[in-house]
Amino acid sequence: MELSRRALIALAGAGAVGTALSAGRLVGADIPGRGSDALTVAILGTAQDAAARADLVAAFNKVHPDIRVRIMPVQGQDWSNFFAKILTLVAAGTPPDVVVVATEGAQLFADRLAEPLDAYVRRDAAVLREYFDDVHPSLIEAFMYQGSLFQLPIDFNAANLYYNASALRKANLDRPADDWTTDDFLSVARAMGRSNPGAFRPFFWTNRLWGGVVPWLYINDTSFLTERKASGGEWFWSRFYPHETGRGGGYEWTEPNAEDPKVAETFEFLRAMVAEGIGSSPAQGGGGELVARFAQGQIGLTPAGGFWVEGLSEGGMSQESYDVSFFPKWKTQRHQFGAAGYAIMRTSQRKDAAWEWVKFCVSREGMKFAFPKPSTTPVRRSMLTDAFYAGKGPKHWRVFYDTLDRFPTTGPIPAPPQQAAVESALIKNVVGAVTGSAANVKTQMSILNRDLALALRRNS
Amino acid sequence: MTATGTTPTRARGATASSAATRGGSRAPALMTWGFLAPTLIGLGLFTFVPIVGSLLLAFFRWDIITAPEFVGLANFVDLVADPMVRVSFLNTFGFVIVTVTLQLGIALVLALGVQSAMPTWLRTILRSAYFFPLILSAASVSLVMAYLFNGDFGLINQVLTTLGLPAVGWLTSGFPAAAVTVLVVYVWQNFGFTFLLFVGGLAAVPKEVYEACSIDGATGWRKFRMITLPLLSPTILVASVMAVISALQIFDQPYVLTRGGPGDSTRTAVMVIFESAFQQLQFGRASAIGIVLTLIIVAVTAVQFRLSRRFVFYG
Structure with a gap:
């Protein structure tokens, strides 16, 4: 096909005009709100x-x-x-x-x-x-x-424990006491498992920073990172919370702590639960599927917070079919939030x-x-x-805020500035530790410690 | 005189002619470049510039927020020292060896199967069924597979326990369960493309050659070894090169199914690139891993082509 110079110039001109007309789109200036003073x-x-x-x-x-x-x-x-x-x-x-x-x-x-x-x-x-x-x-x-x-x-x-009230009733159990212990927890989970055969897990948990292994570490008075409080903050505490003691300028997580014997002890506790079939192998990802499983009655106990109330209600769970309790006590009853x-x-x-x-x-x-x-x-x-909770909330919704009041050492997710790398290091080692043999736990903790040290150092 | 009279004329004629030629060739050349321009500009902006940027970035530490800091070869040195990177590359090589072998083997067997005598409608159904997984999104397939292979509530374990067999931690048990699950999902979804190449390759083998071979008294296996394989070898080369390149970049299946776990047992090189860049904001490190992976892909492909001289039969 022959193209005359005139035609070529005309085409180029049309292209230039087209580009000029679509300039706003090309540079994204037409994206709502961009360039505005909002x-x-x-x-x-x-x-x-x-x-x-x-x-x-x-x-x-x-x-x-x-x-x-x-x-x-x-x-x-x-x-x-x-x-x-x-x-x-x-x-x-x-x-x-x-x-x-x-x-x-x-x-x-x-x-x-x-x-x-x-x-x-x-x-x-x-x-x-x-x-x-x-x-x-x-x-x-x-x-x-x-x-x-x-x-x-x-x-x-806060990471409280939701329980399926029907599964509890089937096991002829009452609501756990507020100061129940990890031994009580195991008894409840075993009884639930015995009386709810089939595709039912007494304890189901996810492998993530919130609600995964950390609540168990906290009740065993430890964590996978060393926790300190920064200095400073007096300007704030003295003015707004003058009666508070022990507060500082915020948390500091600068060193790995996975080789603390209490961390290995916690992982061994979880490993034994998984091996016995009381607990699931920790699932990857978030809680969308978990809400559905819980609402379908396939889960007995699982860590969750107040954010579940609306979801369970939308999933068709009545107020009577589930409830919430504190995490059990081990060395402490410190919760995670x-x-x-x-x-x-x-x-x-x-x-x-x-x-x-x-x-x-x-x-x-x-x-x-x-x-x-x-x-x-x-x-x-x-x-x-x-x-606020009318028609939807669990009977003991007060647990949500009482967690903070009754256990004042309750603390946040360990999340230093290198959180993404730290979370990756934790998550990848949790499954290996809780699904292997008891002898493997200590080795896995050394690997976790090494990975955490790398994550903290590399991103600092 | 004549000579003097004709020479300028010829010269003028030659000049006019070459000018005409130049004038005539300029328009098609301009048109060619005009048509190529959008592609070239697109490739330049979205392929070559990022490649060069990535090459440069590998020598910097950059977390998006602060200004890039030149660190020389530190990112590459860090890779060598990082056990997770070493494991991820070893996993990737393992995946490549197993998936490519399975992919080529299964695809060849099935392609031979659909070439055999059968009703046309059945052949059409089988061809479509084998190819169908490939058109699905890898992430969607992996999500569905994650439900099927779920250790606690998955369909597969429910079938196993119904049959009195023990449940398997398909995605959570250590090596080899999780790795095998990832491999199965990957191969199931990807063998369709290799299958399609083989079907095309087999269709191109002249029937006369088989007939001549039959007259000479050759049977099925001998026909396969002496006729099918040699004539299919160029297709096998193309299929293996593409399968290797694709498998070296495996990401979706292990990311969705296991997030690289348990431990690092299913973590692959591309996963580490993604995690380094978009989770840990270490773009220099991610670029360095990307460069190493690219060099490996180039080297492996070169080796495949070099080896192909020995076994590929071009007729």
């Missing part, structure tokens, strides 16, 4: 989750009509995946102003991305006092890093507006809009009422 708030979730916050945004805009807010849903299979996507936004030069960050990423953000809130908290101390009066100090301490406060928590979930709150990005050009958003979201009004249903545990104890 305050961008990134959340872990779908477009539906973003839409569900419309009431919260509307309520905020009533107070601050001058601050436009755009909720940016970012989907991720877990928090690590979500954080990686936020970092990609940072690398692309389009970071959000505010990000919902869970305990898993609190120190990563505090170390590298988030703006300390100290000055804002001092400035608005009078307004915030009511919030702090309503929130357990352990939840606040989880978001302190090297003496500064980086987030105000909005919700949390995870929490989440909004972090302001250091790169944000709208920090003052971002702070107003953070402040509104922890206000009583803001939290009512944020948590209309029991899909998580709000950090404000005053919000946990019979009305």
Whole structure:
């Protein structure tokens, strides 16, 4: 085919015009909200989750009509995946102003991305006092890093034990006592297993940082990382929690601790449960499938928090068919929790507006809009009422907050700034330790210790 | 004079002619480049630039947040010292050997099977059935398989226990259970492509050769060894090269089924690249592993082509 010069020029011109017309698309300028002066708030979730916050945004805009807010849903299979996507936004030069960050990423953000809130908290101390009066100090301490406060928590979930009430009744057992022990736990699990044959697991657990091996390590008074508290933070504690003792400037996890004999003892406890058939081999991934299994009555006991209530209700579980209890006591009854709150990005050009958003979201009004249903545990104890759990919650829903009050050493997920690498090192060694022989546990702990040391060093 | 008179004329003529030729060749050349331009620009922006960027990145420490820091060969030295990287490469080589052998073997047997005498409708159904898994997304297949192989509630273990056999920790038991499960899922999903290549290769073998062979008194096995295999050898070479390259990049199945566990028993090289980059934000390290893996793929492919001189029969 012959192409004349004129035709070629015409084609080139058409191409140039087409490119010019689609320039907005090519550079992504037509993406909703991009380039606007709206305050961008990134959340872990779908477009539906973003839409569900419309009431919260509307309520905020009533107070601050001058601050436009755009909720940016970012989907991720877990928090690590979500954080990686936020970092990609940072690398692309389009970071959000505010990000919902869970305990898993609190120190990563505090170390590298988030703006300390100290000055804002001092400035608005009078307004915030009511919030702090309503929130357990352990939840606040989880978001302190090297003496500064980086987030105000909005919700949390302690690793309690959910149990299938029908399976318990079949085994002729009553609800476990609040101070039940690991021996009691084993007796209950064995009895459940005997009286519920077929595809039924008395204890089912997932292999992850929250609700995996860590709650067992905590009740055995140990952890897979050494836990220390940073100095500092007096400015905060003396002002808002003057009667609290033993609080510091946040947690520090800098060394592996997997070769502590108590860690091996804990893994051996879990290994024996798996070998006996009481416990499952820890499943990979999150809890979507777990909710379905529990609702179908295939699981007797499993670690979960207040975030399960709405899901179980939607899964067709009645209030009477399940309940929640404390984790059993071993050397201690220290529980594990995870929490989440909004972090302001250091790169944000709208920090003052971002702070107003953070402040509104922890206000009583803001939290009512944020948590209309029991899909998580709000950090404000005053919000946990019979009305909140009416028709859905387990009978002993008070366990959720009592975990913090009754066991004040209850602590957050061990999540240093190198959390992703640390979690990978933990997860990959858990299955090997709990599905092998008893003789293998100690060797596996040495490997875990080595992998943790590498993870902490390589990412420091 | 004549000479003097004709020479300029000829020269002018030659100049005009070559100008015409140049003028005539410029438009098609421009048109060629015009048509090639979108592809070249796309390849340049989205393939060559990232390759060069990745090559450079391997010599830096970069976590997205802070500025890249030049570390020389430290990322490569770190790979050698890292036991997880060593294990992941060993796993990958093991996967390649087993999956390629199984893939070629199963595909060849099934291709010979569908070439044998059978009703056309049955042949069509079998061909489609063997090829079907390949068109599914590897992640989706792996998710379904994870349900089937679930140690506590999976269908396979339920069948086993119903038959009075012990349940197996398909995804959670140490070597070799988890690795075997990953291999089975991978081979099941991927042998269809090799099968399709073999079906095409077998169809290209001239029937006359078989007929001549039969007249000479050759039987089934001898026909296969002396006729089918040599004439199919170019296809076998292509299939094996593609299978090896694909298996060296195995990711979806072990990532979804086992996340590389138990321990590192199913962790592969590409998984470590993904984890290093997108979970641990060590983009320099991930690039270094990527470069090593690329070099291995190039070397293995070169070896395959070199060895092919001995056994491939081009007719």
